[in-house]
Amino acid sequence: MSVDLELLKKITHGAIKIAETAEGYCFYRMTECQGKACLNTSQDYTFKPYSTAGMRFEFVTDAASFRIKGLFRRGASRKYAYLDVKVNGIIVRHEGTEDYFENPDFEMTVKLDGQKNRVSVYLPTMAQFILQELNFDGASFIEPVQKDFTMVCWGDSITHGYDAQYPSLSYANQLADKLNAEMYNKAIGGEIFNPAYFDEFEPLKPDVITIAYGTNDWNKRSEEDLKRNAPAFLEKITSLYPDAVFYLIVPVWRADTDRITAAGTFDNARSIIFDVCRQFSMLNVIDGMELLPHEPGFFKDQYLHPNDLGFMHMTNKLLEYIKKP
Numbered sequence: 001m002s003v004d005l006e007l008l009k010k011i012t013h014g015a016i017k018i019a020e021t022a023e024g025y026c027f028y029r030m031t032e033c034q035g036k037a038c039l040n041t042s043q044d045y046t047f048k049p050y051s052t053a054g055m056r057f058e059f060v061t062d063a064a065s066f067r068i069k070g071l072f073r074r075g076a077s078r079k080y081a082y083l084d085v086k087v088n089g090i091i092v093r094h095e096g097t098e099d100y101f102e103n104p105d106f107e108m109t110v111k112l113d114g115q116k117n118r119v120s121v122y123l124p125t126m127a128q129f130i131l132q133e134l135n136f137d138g139a140s141f142i143e144p145v146q147k148d149f150t151m152v153c154w155g156d157s158i159t160h161g162y163d164a165q166y167p168s169l170s171y172a173n174q175l176a177d178k179l180n181a182e183m184y185n186k187a188i189g190g191e192i193f194n195p196a197y198f199d200e201f202e203p204l205k206p207d208v209i210t211i212a213y214g215t216n217d218w219n220k221r222s223e224e225d226l227k228r229n230a231p232a233f234l235e236k237i238t239s240l241y242p243d244a245v246f247y248l249i250v251p252v253w254r255a256d257t258d259r260i261t262a263a264g265t266f267d268n269a270r271s272i273i274f275d276v277c278r279q280f281s282m283l284n285v286i287d288g289m290e291l292l293p294h295e296p297g298f299f300k301d302q303y304l305h306p307n308d309l310g311f312m313h314m315t316n317k318l319l320e321y322i323k324k325p
Contacts, residue, residue, distance in 0.1 A: 001063075001135065001136045001137075001139050001142070002133065002134070002135050002136075003134040003135070003136070003142075005018065005020055005025070007142065008025060008057075008131075008134070010144040011057050011058060011059040011142070011144050011145075012027065012055065012056070012057055013055065013056050013057075013058050013145075013147070013176075013182055013183070014029060014054040014055035014056060014176075014182075014183055014184050014185060015027040015028060015029060015052075015055050016028055016029060016030075016031065016184065016202065016203075016204065021130070023071060023130050023132070024070060024071065024130040024131050024132040025130065025131040025132075026050075026128070026130055027052050027055050027123070027128075027129070027131075028050070029049070029051075029052070029053065029054060029055065029184060029185055029186065030049040030050075030186065031199045031201075031202050033199040033201075034049065034186070034197050034198075034199055034202075035049035035050075037194060037196040037197045038188055038191070039191065039192065039194055039196075045188070045190065047073075047074040047075055047076070047128070048075065048076055048077075048160070048188050048189055048190075049188065050073070050074075050075050050128040051075030051076050051124065051125060051126060051127060051128055051160070052075065052123035052124055052125070052127070052128055052129045053075075053124075053125040053126075053160050053161050053167075053170070053172075053185045053187065054125075054153070054161075054170075054172055054173060054176070054183055054184060054185025055122075055123040055129075055185075056120050056121055056122045056123060056173075057119075057120070057121040057123075057134070058118075058119070058120045058121070058144070058145040059118075059119055059142050059143060059144060059145060060116060060117065060118050060119070060141075060142075060143040060145060061112070061116075061117060061119060061136060061139050061141060061142045061143070062114055062115060062116050062117070062138075062139060062140055062141060063112055063114070063136040063137060063138055063139035063142070064111070064112055064113075064114045064137050064138035064139075065109055065110060065111045065112055065136075065137045065138070066109070066110055066112070066119075066134065066135060066136045066137065066139075067107070067108070067109045067110075067133065067134070067135045067137075068083070068106070068107070068108050068109075068110075068121065068131070068133070068134055069106065069107045069131075069132045069133040069134075070106050070107075070129055070130050070131045070132050070133075071104050071105060071106065071129070071130040071132065072096075072097070072100035072103075072104045072105075072106060072124065072127045072128070072129060072130075073100075073104070073127060073128040073129075073130060074100075074101075074127065074128065075124065075126060075127040075128040076125070076126040076127065076160070076162070076189055077189060077190075078126040078162065078163070079098065079099045079100060079101060079126075080096065080097065080098045080099070080100070080126055080127075080165070081096045081097055081100040081106075081124040081126055081127035081129070082094055082095065082096030082097075082124060082165065082166065082167060083095055083096055083106070083108065083121060083122060083123060083124060083129070083167065084120075084121070084122040084166050084167050084168040085108075085110050085119065085120070085121050085122075086119070086120040086122075086168065087110075087112065087117050087118070087119055088117055088118050089118070089177075091166070091168060092110070093108065093110055094166055095108050096124065100127050106129075114138060118145065120168070120177075122166075122167040122168040122173060123167065124167055125160065125161030125162075125164060125167045125170055126161070126162070147180055147181055147182035148179070148180045148181065148324060149179075149181055149182070149207040149208060149324060149325055150181065150182045150183075150184070150204065150205065150206045150207050150208070151175070151176065151179070151181040151182065151183045151184070151206060151207065151208040151209070151210070152183075152184045152186055152204060152206040152208075152209050152210075153172040153175075153183060153184070153185050153186060153187060153209075153210045153212075154186045154187060154197070154209065154210065154211045154212070154213070154237070155186075155187040155191075155210070155211065155212035155213060155249075156187060156188065156189060156190060156191045156192070156212065156213055156215060156216050157187070157188075157189030157190060157216075157304075157305060158171070158187075158212065158215075158252065158305060158306065159171070159172055159185065159187035159210070159212045160185065160187040160188060160189045161173075161185070161187075162189050162300075162305040163300035163301065163305040163306070163307060164306070164307070164308055164311050165300075165307070165308055166308055169308045169311050169312060170185075170311055171306075171311050171314045171315045171318065172185050172187070172210075174311065174312070174315040175210075175315060175318060175319070175322060178315070178319055179322070179323075179324055180324075181208065181324075184204060184206075187212075190216055190220075191213065191216060192213055192214075192216045192217045192220065192221055192225075192226075192229060193213045193214070193217055193226070193229040193230040193232070193233040193234075194229065194233060195229060195232040195233045195235075195236050197233075198236045198237065198240055200240060205241075206241055206244050207243075207244060207245065207325045208244060208245050208246075208247070208322070208325055209237065209241060209244045209245070209246050209247070210246075210247045210248075210249065210322070211233075211234075211237070211246065211247070211248045211249065212248075212249040212251075212288070213230075213233070213251075214226075214230075214250060214251040214269060214270065214273050215251040215252070215254060215304070217229065217230070217263060217269060218251070218261055218263045218264075218266055218269035218270075219261060219263075220261075221262065221263060222262040222263055223262065223263045223264055223268070223269075223272065225263070226263050226269060226272050226273075227272060227276070230272070230273060230276045231276050231279060234248075234276065234277075234279075234280050234283070235280075238280055238282055238283075245284070245325050246280075246282055246283050246284060247283075247284045247285075247286055247321065247322055248273075248277055248283045248284070248285050248286065249286045249288050249291070249318075250270055250273050250274060250277075250285065250286065250287050250288050250289075251266075251269070251270055251273070251288050252288035252289065252291050252292050252314070253288070253289050253292055253293075253294045254266070254303055254304045255296055255299070255302065255303035255304070256303050256304075270289075284321065286318070286321050290317060291313075291314045291317045291318060292306060292310055292313060292314050292317075293310070293313060297309075298310035298313060
């Protein structure tokens with residue numbers, strides 16, 4: 001049994017649009033307006049909105065096996081691309097490539113036991129994945145999985161998923177799993193509080209919204225920029241989604257905070273964000289310094305982006321604050 005576009009839309013989570021192209025099915029997490037809103041015009045920013053971060057196929061089936069075939073395309077400033085497969089909540093496969101420029105073709109067959117199983121296939125965080133085939137062997141049914149509520153995650157590279165080797169272990173994906181949420185990952189690596197991101201015509205009606213910016217505002221922008229952009233961003237998002245529950249994560253620990261940038265010290269930037277948050281009573285504010293160990297071993301690059309272990313630690317701490325609505 002081959003999946004058609006109608007069924008694909010039912011079993012895909014985290015995509016606001018699926019389009020059939022000459023290469024295959026393409027998945028989108030950003031509207032065209034949001035994709036154009038990236039502040040940086042370098043080449044990797046051109047591709048980042050097209051990564052399949054936060055997207056997955058999730059279904060219940062009695063198939064004996066299923067086969068996925070597709071292509072990797074550039075989607076971030078990293079070259080690796082992996083897919084994870086969970087069966088009944090347990091990771092059973094992790095396949096892909098360390099360099100999708102050299103190895104753009106992907107194919108994987110996953111054997112099942114022919115009984116009723118819940119399957120999750122996590123698409124790459126650091127690449128765009130174009131699906132060419134999704135075939136099931138011996139399936140009498142393929143049923144979509146229902147979620148309890150809708151969550152949208154806005155943020156920079158850490159929310160995007162840098163540098164989780166296993167896409168299922170990015171903190172956004174882990175939150176979605178733990179809370180059984182329909183999660184849309186709107187994060188872009190390198191971004192700041194950017195008021196231009198909002199598309200009032202986007203059909204999403206999120207119940208929960210997480211926001212995690214600030215580390216790039218400190219690293220790349222001035223104090224005046226931060227004081228202007230952060231409240232403008234928060235004013236727009238809270239006005240656009242007045243019924244949502246908001247969680248704002250003030251920047252997490254990083255190992256290079258001995259520097260002084262145009263935004264001052266790292267502590268100064270964090271203090272500005274805390275001060276801005278006081279203007280918005282609907283925000284549940286989470287201090288990111290409490291979410292990760294202050295130890296380079298929990299970071300893939302030793303100073304900024306969590307590794308898989310760091311993301312697991314971060315998720316467990318976030319679940320002390322973030323609850324189902």
